Amino acid sequence: MKTNSKGKNKAKEVLNEIGFDEITELTNSDLVSGFGILFICEPLKNADGKIIRGKTKTIIKVNSSIPYPQRIRYVVAHELGHYFLHDKLEIHSDNSKTLNWFKVEDQAKRGLQEFEANDFASELLMPEKVFRQFIEHKPFSSSLIKEISDRFHTSLTSVVYRLITLDVFPLLVVFISDGIVRYWRKSPDLKGWLKDVTKLSPPEDSVAKEYIDADYDFIYKGDEKAQEIDRSTWFKLYENQEDSDFMEYCIPTKQYKTIISIIWEA
Missing domain, CATH: 3.30.450 (Beta-Lactamase)
Incomplete structure (x- = not known):
């Protein structure tokens, strides 16, 4: 699947516009509502996240049944990616297939939009400059992946993909x-x-x-x-x-x- 830098570049633009080097300390609710979006965390059937774009208001929903807060955080950032990148998506649901960086075949079926939303989420949650500064001089180990996940409040999967795409180790x-x-x-x-x-x-x-x-x-x-x-x-x-x-x-x-x-x- 061909890829692009649209998601990453948009996340950098958003961070610059709001004047944040990183958004790690913001709660999910504050992060979403800061963009004028209504945030709802509730049980969802067959979906981890959903974006609903109305005429005057946009809603982002996340499945409250997701057991890991880091996973919820990544879903939130992914849906924000759709909000900033894909204004033609009026109602859109995401699940383990679209949210998983490594399910390339499933993402390809939906075109570039899922890759772009994931790429946006990765840069938004783990800005490259801050990310590189955090791991500088640290040797790679399995515990480092958990350490990064805790530092940036994001999923282990997203951390692994960030490491491999940035060619850090x-x-x-x-x-x-x-x-x-x-x-x-x-x-x-x-x-x-x-x-x-x-x-x-x-x-x-x-x-x-x-x-x-x-x-x-x-x-x-x-x-x-x-x-x-x-x-x-x-x-x-x-x-x-x-x-x-x-x-x-x-x-x-x-x-x-x-x-x-x-x-x-x-």
């Missing part, structure tokens, strides 16, 4: 849905050829496969969340190339049967 990110690899993206600085994995099950000796076998339950805690694996688990070895140590950290979501796997050199 040499990482491989693999998205798995229903036991099949649907998408992957590798930082240019992470050298090596990935094995043929797209539309296949993850490697048998991968941590991702362990989570699938465990029915997406959390099987590692604390420092053990990042497990040591071999380079050859995910990457092809060149002729006469020795294997080396890599790390793999997985974020499973049992509700949707998805896994985000992050792989890096130890």
Whole structure:
């Protein structure tokens, strides 16, 4: 799917107009109402978020049943993206397919609007300048993803995608849905050829496969969340190339049967 910088650029424009370097300390209600939009958090059927644009007023609704406040925050920012970018959307609902950065095929079916809204949300919640300053001089680890999520009040998924798109660390990110690899993206600085994995099950000796076998339950805690694996688990070895140590950290979501796997050199 072809992409653009429309969402990111619009978010920068909005932040500049309101005079904020970041909006982290604003509540969801204050953030939305500050743009003259009515904010409602209530149970929604088959939707995580919804925007309703009337003749004189716009309403943004978010599903109050979402268990994680960071996820709610990201849905709010995504709907704001639609508000600023897509004025022809009068009534629009979003769910796990449109809100997930890694479900590229589902987003492509709706055109660029979902990518643009996600890109807007990412820049609005984690402005690049502030984001880079926060992680400067910090080594990558599984705990850093949670630290960033807490700092900017946004979802783990959005943090992972922000890291990989900004090429901050040499990482491989693999998205798995229903036991099949649907998408992957590798930082240019992470050298090596990935094995043929797209539309296949993850490697048998991968941590991702362990989570699938465990029915997406959390099987590692604390420092053990990042497990040591071999380079050859995910990457092809060149002729006469020795294997080396890599790390793999997985974020499973049992509700949707998805896994985000992050792989890096130890």
